[in-house]
Amino acid sequence: MSPAMSAATATGTRAAPPGPGLEPPGGPRRRPKREREGAAWVFLSPWVLGAVVLTLLPMAVSLYLSFTDYNLFDPPSWVGLRNYRQMFTEDPRLLRSVLNTLLYVVIAVPLQLAFALAVAVALKSMRRGKGFYRSAFYAPSLLGASMSIALVWRALFNDGGTVDSVLSGLGVHMGGWINQPGWALLSVALLTVWQFGAPMVIFLAGLQQIPQELYEAAAVDGAGRWRQFASVTMPMLSPVVFFNLVLQTIQAFQVFTPAFAVSGGRGGPADSTLFYTLYLYDRGFTASHMGYASAMAWMLLLAIAVVTAVLFRTSRAWVFYANDTSNGTSGEGR
C-alpha cells in the first residue's frame, strides 16, 4: 500500500522555500546561491531523511521483493516475473478482489462527492450556526478511519443490529447487511460516504471563491436557483470537483480498515468485501507470501497511476479554468 500512498503525496515535495529567515531579502549583499541552498538542505534534512528512510528505501525493497519468493523467515529467492505471471493467470480470487474494488470505487466515490457537494451548498447559504454545522459534518472524517468506528458499523449493520431493528419495525425484514453477500459491500461504501467531511470543506472553500457578481448577473438574466447552480456554480467549481475526484478515487482504491473490521479480516461474506488491499494483506501476512504481496502492491500503484492519468485526460473536456485562455491544458491550476 505504501508506494501508492506516497504517489498521492509526492506532488507536494518540490517547493522548498529558498533559505528562509537567514537575512532579509534585498539586503546589501546577497549571499551566493549555493550557500543558501546548503541552509535549505539543513532545514529540509528531517523531511528528506524521513522520505528516504521511511518511504523510498522501503519502496525499493518492495520492488525487489516483488521479483522474489519471500516468507519472512528464509532469505528471499529470486523468481523473476513469476509473481506477476501468477497474478494474471493463476489467481481467480485476485480477479474477484479487483472487481470488488472497482465496484466499490464506482459506488462510493460519486455518492460521497455528491453528498459532500450538497452539504457544502446547503452550508454556504446558511446564515447562522455555520461554524457549528461545518465542524459537526467534518467530525466523521476524523473518526471514520479508526478501527472503532468500523466496529460500530459492524454492530449497526449486523443482524439484530440497529439498522435491522429499525427496518423490521417498519415491516422490512431483511436481516443484517454485513453478513449477506449482496449487501455487505454497500454497507462498507456507506461508511465511506459518511466520511464526506474533507471533500465538503474543500467544496465549501471553492464555493466561496466564486464571485458573487456572476450570480447577480445570472439572476438579472432570469436564471433560477437550479439554473444558477448548473450554469454558474458547476463550471466555476469544476476544478475543485476534479481535485476531489482524483483524491477520493486514489483513496478509495486503497480502502482497507472498514472492510477488514466489518468482515473480521476475511473479506466475507462469500468474498463480497474482499478488496484488493485486503487480499494483499491476506497474501502477505496470513499466507506469508511477501513477494507476491509486494508484486500486488506495485500493480496497485500502476493501476492507480493509470486511472489518475485517465481522469486527467478526461478533465480537459469538463474542467473549466476561469483565468485560463487555453481552456485547461493541465490540472495543475489549483
Next chain:
Amino acid sequence: MPGTRTRVSCAATALALCAALAGCGGDAGAAGGKVTLRFTWWGNADRAALTDKAVAAFEKTHPDIDIQTSYAPYESYKQKLATQAAGGDAPDVMQLDYRQISQYAGSGVLRDLSTVRRTLPTGAMPHSLLKSGRVGGKQYALPMGVGTQAMAYDRKAWREAGLKEPKPGWTWDDWESAVRRLKKANGVYGMTDPGSFEDWFEVWLRGRGKELYDAKGQAAFTAGDLDRFWSYATKLRKEGLVSPATSTTQMDGSVENAPMGRKQAVAEFNWDAPSAGYEAMVGKNLALAPMPSGADGTPGQYFKPAMLVGIAANSEHPRESAQFIDFLLNSREGTKILGVDRGLPVNATARARVVPKLTGFQKEMADLQKKLTGRLKEPPAAPPRGDNALQSVFGRDYDQVAFERATPRQVAEDFLTEARAELRP
C-alpha cells in the same frame, strides 16, 4: 564569514533536536541493574487476567526481574510475532502454536532449550508431548498445556430434547439425530455448521481412517472426501438443522462472534480450553462432549499441546527467561494460578495437584480429557507450513458453498488446487 556561524549553529540545533528525540525512545531495560523480559502470548481478557496474576507472583519472588507482557487474538498475534521474528526482534519469551515450531526453530529464532536445562527441568513432562516442541533432535519449545477438540453444548437444552449425554465413541449419525431432536425441541439451530473449519473436517476425516497431510506434508485427502463432508453439512443446513450461511460467515475464531456465542445455536465444536468463553452466555449449563467418531467408532479427535512456549535465540537473558517458564510450567504457585486456562498442566506432578481441585467448567474439561485418555489415536505430525494459509482459505471457500455460489464438488476441487500450490515444497 558571518553566515558560517549561523549555519553551524543551525546544524547544531538540528542535531541537538535529533538527539533529544532519539533520547525519548531510549532503553528503559538498562536502568538500575534490573532485567527486563518481554513475554507475548495470544488469548482473551480472561487469560490476560490469569497471566498477569502469575507474572505478578513471579516478580514478587524475583524482584530483580521485570516482565512486560502483551497479548492479542490468535490471528493478529501470529502476524505480529512473524514480523517481529523476521526483524530480529522476537520477544524473550513467546507463546507458540505447534504450526510455528518447525519454521521458527529452522530459521534460528528459537533457542535450544538444552542450554538452560538446569534452570528449566522437563523431567516431569510426558515424552509424547515434549515431542511436539522438538526439531532435528533438539528441544526448542515446551508444551504449556494439553488440549483436545470437543463439542460444547448447553446441557439444559440437551436434556429438554430428551437426549442422553454423548459418550466417547458416539458416531456422526448419532450426532445428526441429536441435532435433529434439538431443533425440534428448542426451535433454534441445534448446532453451528461445522463446514467452515478445517479442524472439524480433520476430525471427520480421521474418523474414516484418513489424514489431512501425509508424511511429506502433501494433502492426503481427495476432492471427493471434501465434497462428501461439505455435502453432508449442506444437507443439514438446507434442513435448517445447523446455522445458516449468514450466521456461519461471521465466525472469526472468537466465541463472541460464533453462532452459539450469539445464542443462535445450542451446541458448537471448539477446542476444549477456549470453550470456557461460552460460560458468559450459557452459564452453569455449559458442558463438553467428545467429538463424534467414524461409523465404526474410530475416534477422529486427538490430544495435542494447546500451545507451546519458547525462548528467543537472541534474548540477552536466557537464564531469567528459563526461570520464568519454569515458574509457569513447573512451580506449585504458577501452575495453581494458571489452572487449566491453557489446557491441562503438562507437568505430571502439577497436574495431579491441580486437577482434583477444579470446579465448574474447568472440571468439565478435566473430566472430558480423563474420559478420552487411552481411547484416542496418535496425534498427526505438525502440519506443513502452507496449512496456515489453507486454514483461512478453507473457511473462505466454504462461504461459496454455504451461500450456494457453487456446488460442494466444484469448491472442493478449487480448494485442492490451491492446497497443492500452497504445499509446493
